Amino acid sequence: MPWVIAAYAVTGIALVGYALQLRAARRAALRDLQRRS
Amino acid sequence: MVSAAVMLSVIGALAWLLWLARDIGERIATTRWVGGVALALVPVWLWLVAYYAPIEAAQGIIQKIFYVHIPAIIPTYFGFFLSALGGALYLRTRDDRWDQLAVAGAEVGVVFCSLMLVVGPIWAKPAWGHWWVWDLRLTTTLMLWFIYVAYLFLRSFAFGSDTAKTFTAVYGIAGIAAIPFVYFAVDLAQGSTMHPSNPTREGLPPEMGRAVGVGMINFIWIFAWLVAKRLELAALHAHALVASRARSA
Numbered sequence: 139m140p141w142v143i144a145a146y147a148v149t150g151i152a153l154v155g156y157a158l159q160l161r162a163a164r165r166a167a168l169r170d171l172q173r174r175s
Numbered sequence: 176m177v178s179a180a181v182m183l184s185v186i187g188a189l190a191w192l193l194w195l196a197r198d199i200g201e202r203i204a205t206t207r208w209v210g211g212v213a214l215a216l217v218p219v220w221l222w223l224v225a226y227y228a229p230i231e232a233a234q235g236i237i238q239k240i241f242y243v244h245i246p247a248i249i250p251t252y253f254g255f256f257l258s259a260l261g262g263a264l265y266l267r268t269r270d271d272r273w274d275q276l277a278v279a280g281a282e283v284g285v286v287f288c289s290l291m292l293v294v295g296p297i298w299a300k301p302a303w304g305h306w307w308v309w310d311l312r313l314t315t316t317l318m319l320w321f322i323y324v325a326y327l328f329l330r331s332f333a334f335g336s337d338t339a340k341t342f343t344a345v346y347g348i349a350g351i352a353a354i355p356f357v358y359f360a361v362d363l364a365q366g367s368t369m370h371p372s373n374p375t376r377e378g379l380p381p382e383m384g385r386a387v388g389v390g391m392i393n394f395i396w397i398f399a400w401l402v403a404k405r406l407e408l409a410a411l412h413a414h415a416l417v418a419s420r421a422r423s424a
Contacts, residue, residue: 145244157404
């Protein structure tokens with residue numbers, strides 16, 4: 139059972155982590171764009 | 176029926192992403208709907224995995240890892256195919272929107288390929304007694320991962336350059352030549368591989384097939400949502416680059 143939990147936890151953390159990283163990068167890009175314009 | 180739904184999801188996600196890439200600024204609102212569908216499918220998929228699919232007799236509970244490992248394959252191939260398609264359309268039209276689609280496909284494809292390469296060993300350790308073996312399927316998958324990680328490195332080192340866009344477009348198209356080797360690796364190895372053969376040919380019991388199928392559909396829409404978000408980011412970076420060039424001119 140710990141192996142199964144580990145596999146699903148890794149998947150969840152990776153996908154949620156990537157989505158959050160994209161959101162943070164989007165906010166930074168929007169701030170950058172506002173500063174330049 | 177499940178395989179038809181998987182096929183429809185692939186075609187639908189591809190059509191949506193191509194439509195979205197043409198005018199990301201105006202069409203980004205549709206991403207919410209796709210994200211909502213993907214999120215709503217997660218509890219359904221987890222319920223099927225936990226309660227509906229039976230525990231496999233030979234492997235026991237660790238076989239449940241297959242329901243997350245197998246569905247990650249489609250977004251991996253899909254991402255690298257998008258990278259090649261976006262690259263080909265960029266070479267034909269020289270339109271930056273297709274280049275952005277190629278980069279988004281490669282990056283999200285690498286995320287899913289990495290997941291496959293991490294989750295596989297978590298199953299292999301209790302099943303085989305080893306985290307990793309230099310089996311043909313595992314080795315070719317690792318090579319595929321390296322090919323597209325190199326693609327992303329190339330892009331990050333030469334941001335915004337037309338030469339880099341052209342070079343990576345050609346590289347992305349050439350890279351998908353590795354996919355058939357990965358897919359048919361178990362057949363090519365002619366019995367000398369430890370990796371199980373492709374599940375579609377082995378034939379899964381119906382309950383297991385449905386759990387895998389719903390997992391595939393869920394992962395396809397999560398993939399499409401992530402590609403859309405990455406496309407939006409690429410478009411913002413492109414706007415920032417244009418604004419910066421206009422100011423310095």
